[in-house]
Amino acid sequence: MAKIGVFICHCGENIGAKVDCSRLAEALGEHPGVAVSVEYKYFCSDPGQESVKKAIRDNNLTGVVVAACSPRMHEATFRKACAEAGLNPYQCEIANIREQCSWVHTDKDMATEKAMDITRSMVEKVKRNNNLQPIEVPVTRRALVIGGGIAGIQAALDIANAGQEVVLVEREPSLGGHMAQLSETFPTLDCSQCIMTPRMVEAAQHPNIRLLTYAEIESVDGYIGNFKVKVRMKSRCVDMNSCTGCGDCITKCPLKKIPSEFDCGLGKRTAIYTPFAQSVPNKPVIDKANCIYFKNGKCKICTKSCQFNSINFEMQDEFIELEIGAIVVATGFQVQNNAQYGEYGYGKYPDVINGLQFERLASASGPTAGKILRPSDGKEPQTVVFIQCAGSRDPSKGVRYCSKICCMYTAKHAMLYAHKVHDGKTHIFYMDIRAAGKGYDEFSRRAIEEDEASYVRGRVSKVWQENGKLMVRGVDTLLGKPVEIAADMVVLATTMIPQPDAKEFAKTIGIGYDEYGFYNEAHLKLRPVESSTAGIFLAGACQSPKDIPDSVAQASASASKVLALFSKDKLEREPVIAINNEATCAGCWGCVLACPYNAIEKKDILDRSGRLIKRVAFVNPGLCQGCGTCVTFCRSNSIDLAGFTEKQIFAEVMGL
């Protein structure tokens, strides 16, 4: 005989103002099977929980319904209270009369009626609840960090320094990401490479970090604590063990005019190359798309130059299988191609460049050794125009969001230019200056006041070439006048957008993404570093445009989440899993295909002499996530979900 306790929470005024809790308690008290029905101002408070426990003990309750807020808020609280009072925690259900009732209704009588329906339906469900035991799963204490930019390196180092194993995977031949390409960094103007490369070296040499460069994630299976990850090691055609990184092959390579990706096309590289001087690992890789040997089967000059026989043109991609407990995704961003803005002339005029290209010009390791020289003729530009929001905050042609870093990096560019070309003039077209951050506003003021950057509030309508100059026509909205500036170089403050394969990659690893392809956090405010998939965390600009301090902070936050996960021997998982009735299963295998977690396998049922009687579906309890997809697919209703059984759901519906 069911003895259900119903506990109706006022949630202060949240519920109490719109639901007549006394009437609700009275009505539920008369419902069959309800032994106790009481109201209280805050059941989640200590005295509130104590009263629930006391009621369980005093009345030998078999089930508990707490009519209160969303189960996302306090289901765990009340399940724990029930367990402390000796009741199986899965005999506790939450009837949500706040988010789904009091908050959305204005008529008190009708809201009260609805609250009664919601609570009654949960009483009917809980009468049919079974005692469930949490499933314990082991945790593999090894983290995978995907992406070797500043965010990935930071997360890897933090986890490794806490004594846990890390596998750091980078798809380019070297660690470093975008930060290695930058010249100086705002708001302190310290050299980016000077602060970045020690981290790269530290990560590469750390005893707890296994570094896999020129590698890509092929597949991710499994679940929190127990991921199985397959990594493709792309063939470098250079044996990493014997190569010393002497660079002889690079100097001998006859192809010397391939545009360098690292220098954003402003510099050149060879076909066998390291992306930049401080590459980690500092061992070359052969670019198969350009290498003469891969094109027509002849050359191999690099092989002759190598004293260690490290070059192997036959090298194939290899696959590594990893057992992983937690994943940090730090795959970064790309800059938008500004060619879509025909009016700015990017891609048409060589001296119209994007922000990242300017970084390379200003960088001491760049193609001009840090001198600001224009790409067309190598002359020092005397007038430079910067155009902010080139692609961002533009719903019509670009993206709707603010790219966040461009105001600051444009101010920085103006300063670097002023420091290098003393009598140069800078004009910056802007919409707003967004300089929120520690030391940021001071920094942009410094560009205006000390380095004489001339800010023009307005947009640019056209850039064209005339008499060797780039003519920039725009508007100064503060003066209400059109402006025309004859410039030597134009720099576009280009938007950060997701990696080209961001959506595809999200599907590979099983996380959500927004309309642009930035990865979704579990909760924008309260769980900003977790993805919606348990055990997968986010760091850096793959989630949204971020500057270096934000990326590093999020990376450390992700690392702390990983370490919290690794602090336990075993994880407790909700016992909400699918169970198949083998007697009625028709063996159509629709569920096997429908299961997004590959948790369902085919099972043979044999007779005593080992002959096959029939084949049915079997749900692996370790892999099942309890999503219920198979339950909805099964035509013969053979699959049931523990905690949400057909009987429970049916009773819940009929209770309405």
Add this chain to the structure above:
Amino acid sequence: MITQEQYRTRVKELLSSGTVKMVIGYKPGSTPDRRRPLFIRTAEEANRLVLDSACITNLSGYLVTEGLLSDEKKVAIFLRPEGIRSINILAAESQLNADQIIILGFDSTGSVVKTLDGTHAGDFSELLGSIKQNSPVKPSEVLFEQVEQMTPAERFAFWQEEFSRCIKCYACRQACPMCYCRRCIVDSNQPQWVNTSSHTLGNFEWNIVRAFHLAGRCVECGNCGRACPVNIPLRLINRRMAQEVIEAFDHFPGLNQTQEPVLASFKKDDSETFIL
């Protein structure tokens, strides 16, 4: 008649050589335009076979009779193109091994019966592909057009009227080659999702469940409609679902044995963003 003789000879060969243990075909029925299923195991019985344009029942459902194919011996069966599609679906859903089935394919235009080349389900892929190509997107049937033109309220009233005759005999289920579950959801009573009594609500529930379970699987053979003792135009529901599935997913069921069930499979490049 030539086709019938040709096939009788084939059947005799198949049975006398021991290639197949059984042939499933047609024999005369109670009226000149009705045919009954015939199951023969010896060559002598082959002369009882009838093959003409009245042979319209899709016989493929008999193949999934419990135990029939478990000895791994072969069975030959007379099938029209939609029956061959059923074989492909049953094979895709692991209900039978298509290698055990020898297909005696035929089709008819008017009263002329013609043979179809091939014996294995895989031999007919070109034919089935051409049916997909030529399947009318807008069906010409008058009643279907009428129902399509109705407002939702009128359509509801129409089906309410039609379903009011349903006596829940489940003949449609028994006749359907796709309804092979050992226990149908309507026979489960813990809980009783679908009402057993034949009142309007229960009748709606049953027929809607049936329509959903056949979405992306029905080959429109018409067995259900012919089996219905109260003449509910069940084919209209099946036609509607088939059209939905081909328009939404470009899925024409039964093209081959490797076709994945349309409602259970998903691909990474599906446009739905909720698929992670």
